[in-house]
Amino acid sequence: MFDFLEGYNVLEAFWTTVQLTVLSAVGSLIWGTLLAGMRVSPVPLMRGFGTAYVNIVRNIPLTVIIVFTSLGLADIFGVTLGSRDFDVQGFRLAVLGLIAYTAAFVCEAIRSGINTVPLGQAEAARAIGLSFSQTLRLIILPQAFRSVIGPLANVLIALTKNTTVAAAIGVAEAALLMKEMIENEAQVLLIAAVFAFGFVVLTLPTGLFFGWLSKRLAVKR
Amino acid sequence: MSSVLYDTPGPRAKQRNVLFSVVFFALLAVLVWFVWKTMDDEGQLEWALWKPFTEEQAWTTYLLPGLSNTLKAAALAMVIALPLGAVFGIARLSDHRWVRGPAATVVEFFRAIPVLLLMLFANEFYDRWTNVTSEQRPFYAVVTGLVLYNASVLAEVVRAGILALPKGQSEAAKAIGLRKGQTMTSILLPQAVTVMLPAIVSQLVVIVKDTALGGVMLQFPELLSERATLAANYANVIPSFIVVAAIFIVVNFILTSFASWLEGRLRRSKRSTGAVLGAEDVEELNAAEVGGTYGTGAGGTI
Numbered sequence: 001m002f003d004f005l006e007g008y009n010v011l012e013a014f015w016t017t018v019q020l021t022v023l024s025a026v027g028s029l030i031w032g033t034l035l036a037g038m039r040v041s042p043v044p045l046m047r048g049f050g051t052a053y054v055n056i057v058r059n060i061p062l063t064v065i066i067v068f069t070s071l072g073l074a075d076i077f078g079v080t081l082g083s084r085d086f087d088v089q090g091f092r093l094a095v096l097g098l099i100a101y102t103a104a105f106v107c108e109a110i111r112s113g114i115n116t117v118p119l120g121q122a123e124a125a126r127a128i129g130l131s132f133s134q135t136l137r138l139i140i141l142p143q144a145f146r147s148v149i150g151p152l153a154n155v156l157i158a159l160t161k162n163t164t165v166a167a168a169i170g171v172a173e174a175a176l177l178m179k180e181m182i183e184n185e186a187q188v189l190l191i192a193a194v195f196a197f198g199f200v201v202l203t204l205p206t207g208l209f210f211g212w213l214s215k216r217l218a219v220k221r
Numbered sequence: 222m223s224s225v226l227y228d229t230p231g232p233r234a235k236q237r238n239v240l241f242s243v244v245f246f247a248l249l250a251v252l253v254w255f256v257w258k259t260m261d262d263e264g265q266l267e268w269a270l271w272k273p274f275t276e277e278q279a280w281t282t283y284l285l286p287g288l289s290n291t292l293k294a295a296a297l298a299m300v301i302a303l304p305l306g307a308v309f310g311i312a313r314l315s316d317h318r319w320v321r322g323p324a325a326t327v328v329e330f331f332r333a334i335p336v337l338l339l340m341l342f343a344n345e346f347y348d349r350w351t352n353v354t355s356e357q358r359p360f361y362a363v364v365t366g367l368v369l370y371n372a373s374v375l376a377e378v379v380r381a382g383i384l385a386l387p388k389g390q391s392e393a394a395k396a397i398g399l400r401k402g403q404t405m406t407s408i409l410l411p412q413a414v415t416v417m418l419p420a421i422v423s424q425l426v427v428i429v430k431d432t433a434l435g436g437v438m439l440q441f442p443e444l445l446s447e448r449a450t451l452a453a454n455y456a457n458v459i460p461s462f463i464v465v466a467a468i469f470i471v472v473n474f475i476l477t478s479f480a481s482w483l484e485g486r487l488r489r490s491k492r493s494t495g496a497v498l499g500a501e502d503v504e505e506l507n508a509a510e511v512g513g514t515y516g517t518g519a520g521g522t523i
Contacts, residue, residue: 042227042234043241049249059473060466061430063437064445068462076458077259122225132227140226161335168437175337179438182345192342196334203333 004185005194013177014198020091020163020173021202024098025156031099032106033141039111042132050107057104062165065101069093070169087172094166098159105155113148114140118221146217153210157203174198260459270457274464279451287447288468294360294435294443295428298367303421305368306375311405313380324376331373332506336431337438340366344439359442363435367428374427377506378420378498382413385496412496415487420498420506422480426473427503433469444468 039050057065070093073079081092117140125135164175178195182188230238260266273279312324331339344362347353353361386409394404436446444465452461480499487497 040226042230043238043245045242045245049245055474056470059426059470059477061433061445061469063430063433064462064466064469067437067445068466071458072462076263076265077256119225126228135226161333164335164337165434167337168434175335175341175438178338179341182341188342188345188349192338195338196330199335199338200330200333 002190004181004187004191008177008181010174010177010194010198013172013174014202016091016171016173017160017163017198018202020094020098020166020171021156021160023095024102024159024163027095027099028102028106028155028159029152032103033110035103035107036110036114037136039107040114040136054104054107057101058108060101062097062101062162063168066094066097066165066168069097086170090166090169090171094163094169094171098162098166102155102159102162105158106152109148109151109155110141110144112151113144116147117143143219146214146219149210149214149217153207153214156210157206160202160206161199263459265457265459270455270460273451273455273457274460279455283447283451283454284444284464284468287442287444288472290360290441290447291429291432291443292472294363294367294432294441295425298364298371298428299421299425301364302368302372302375305372307379307410309372309376310379310383311410313376314383316401328373328376331369332377334370336366336370337434339369340435340439342366343369359435359439362439363432363441363443366435367431370431371424371428374424374503374506375421378417378424378503379413381502381506382417382420382496382498383409385416385498386412387496416496417498419480419484419487420503422476422483423499423503426476426480429472429476430469 035050035053038046039054041047041050070090073096074089074093079093080089081096083089083092121139121143122135125139130138163173166173167176167179170176174195178191181191185191228234257266264270309324309328312320313328315321315324340362343365344358347358347361347365348355390408390412391404394408399408432441432443433445435441436443440446448461448465452458455461484497484499
């Protein structure tokens, strides 16, 4: 029944999907936190940059960004990210595009988390003489992160699904393999079911784990 | 300027802020200079490449038909997905487990799958089992994929919208002797529609953005794939990307602004219950947090 799987490496394609997800998740968490820091900072120029970045990037389709990394960044600007090999380069460009896009959503999630921290926390921190960066690093962000685990998990799940867009620049991940298989094999429904099942397997445990974690780490007030 | 996180700056803080501003400005300037110089070196700044966008032809042959296809697909997907989503959203609130269960399974399943997979499958499905012409097929496939995904997201919007209404509404309906169906159709749904409006408009942004996927993967002639044709004709890769991105930003910005205007209006309005589903709720629903922790109290947004 499943002999159509022969000749195709479905697991390897999903492994690429997982790699795309993990690398982009780590990158966008860092870049998104920095952006959130800029958006609440006392320096007007940084605030402006953060706001502009988020509003611009959120309104551009991810597909446009991913295709641009390949046709624009790589071909015109010569950003090869340290590899001449087409496959490796495509993978890295896709990660870069996913980070740029997802960071805007991470930033907004963290910023809304910052708003959930009670006023008194920041006021107390300022009262004992902590600077802006100390207040943010030691008092606000640790509490904010714990309250945004839920929203960040949502971003992570959306990111897992968004990695399929990397197929647009030929990264050999799950969606591209599905496109190839579905065009060449007879069992269209079964193939679609296998890939759908794969994504359910990737997103379901993520949702359950982070749901559990956000309850466990919720700041008791 | 002060906020909760920092005091109004004193002399030293002012100095430091100026220093940060200067450093940050320098970094940005270096970045802009690099971009500018590379574009100059690659000849992407030449007026010949930008000129087409000031003339009628590029717009009437490529950009406007592309934009119209994007908007057509998005609007059609929304129009079909909305009633479908309403049916599933209401089914999820049913008192009968045999209605609630399957509806929940279908909704969670389609929400957990990338929309690209749905488009690819729909494309192949139409190819093999229907006689949709190969010209029309990408459009059908894109709309089908968008409908399947967004109907499940809208089902959650409808469910959340109904749950966001104050309990007193359904209790009062019960008290005057309305049946379950009557309560739903004449009390809860009409109010839920207003509650959901901002969320529905925000979802349109997601749909518009997702049409671009059909352009690249299925050759649906929407804005992004029209850009490729345009760039092949005028050899203006970077300018065409900038213009297309700007069009997307303008369209989505209008939709987002409209949604937040609606949200503010509904929140302030004295005649409604004050319950409203905003853009942030939509972001949450799009992610498909399986077994969702989603729940709104009366008038509460997360």
